[in-house]
Amino acid sequence: MGHIVQFTGLSGVGKTTLSNALLKWGQERHLKVMVIDGDVYRQTLCKDLGFSRADRLENINRLGAYAWSVATDYDLVCIAAINPFEEGRTGLRQQYGAILVWLRCKLETLISRDPKGLYRKALLPDTHPDKLHNLTGLNDTFEEPARADLVLDTDKLNPEQVLEAMVAFLKERQFI
Numbered sequence: 263m264g265h266i267v268q269f270t271g272l273s274g275v276g277k278t279t280l281s282n283a284l285l286k287w288g289q290e291r292h293l294k295v296m297v298i299d300g301d302v303y304r305q306t307l308c309k310d311l312g313f314s315r316a317d318r319l320e321n322i323n324r325l326g327a328y329a330w331s332v333a334t335d336y337d338l339v340c341i342a343a344i345n346p347f348e349e350g351r352t353g354l355r356q357q358y359g360a361i362l363v364w365l366r367c368k369l370e371t372l373i374s375r376d377p378k379g380l381y382r383k384a385l386l387p388d389t390h391p392d393k394l395h396n397l398t399g400l401n402d403t404f405e406e407p408a409r410a411d412l413v414l415d416t417d418k419l420n421p422e423q424v425l426e427a428m429v430a431f432l433k434e435r436q437f438i
């Protein structure tokens with residue numbers, strides 16, 4: 263039975279970057295890693311969901327259940343979603359033993375990265391037709407985790423260093 267890792271962190275923090283780096287790292291070592299990326303599953307399994315609190319909780323619950331259903335076939339299953347609420351994270355920890363990794367970064371840095379233009383849209387005036395009104399961390403809730411198993415600061419560590427710290431943590435816990 264593989265271990266389940268749930269990430270949490272704002273858009274642009276580096277969830278996909280770290281997950282894909284772990285996938286590649288695993289492939290090179292015959293370790294079976296699966297990535298369940300929130301952004302990707304919102305096009306399929308979670309296509310019907312929006313960004314209300316209820317929908318975000320439903321989203322993480324579905325991703326958790328899916329991770330659990332495939333965990334027998336993998337060494338490690340990573341859930342890479344924003345996962346903004348303690349209720350959702352605690353649920354995954356209690357139901358599936360999913361450990362919690364918080365990818366953290368200053369908002370100014372995320373605003374300057376903004377590869378999808380989401381922060382630019384959220385910063386538009388309220389009256390602008392393209393204004394994004396519920397971007398996590400900017401004008402929607404992100405509850406800082408009280409009990410993360412690991413915190414990685416992606417404005418201090420480059421992607422290689424983030425991967426290195428993650429791998430060291432997984433080895434220390436004997437997850438890999």
Ligand SMILES: Nc1ncnc2c1ncn2[C@@H]1O[C@H](COP(=O)(O)OS(=O)(=O)O)[C@@H](OP(=O)(O)O)[C@H]1O
Pocket residue numbers: 272273274277278299300301304313317318319321322342343344345346378380394395396397398402
């Ligand atoms: N309002 C709002 N708030 C947050 N994110 C938004 C929003 N609208 C669209 N997006 C895009 O959706 C991706 C987040 O989906 P998740 O399933 O990870 O979010 S959540 O866990 O349900 O909060 C997120 O992907 P990432 O950028 O990879 O985090 C965004 O690209």
Ligand SMILES: Nc1ncnc2c1ncn2[C@@H]1O[C@H](COP(=O)(O)OP(=O)(O)O)[C@@H](O)[C@H]1O
Pocket residue numbers: 271272273274275276277278279280375377416417419420421422424
């Ligand atoms: N540790 C890091 N240091 C600097 N830039 C990073 C780091 N991790 C990711 N990035 C960059 O930030 C942007 C968003 O990364 P991404 O992995 O797509 O974030 P998320 O999946 O959390 O939305 C990308 O342009 C990526 O290259």
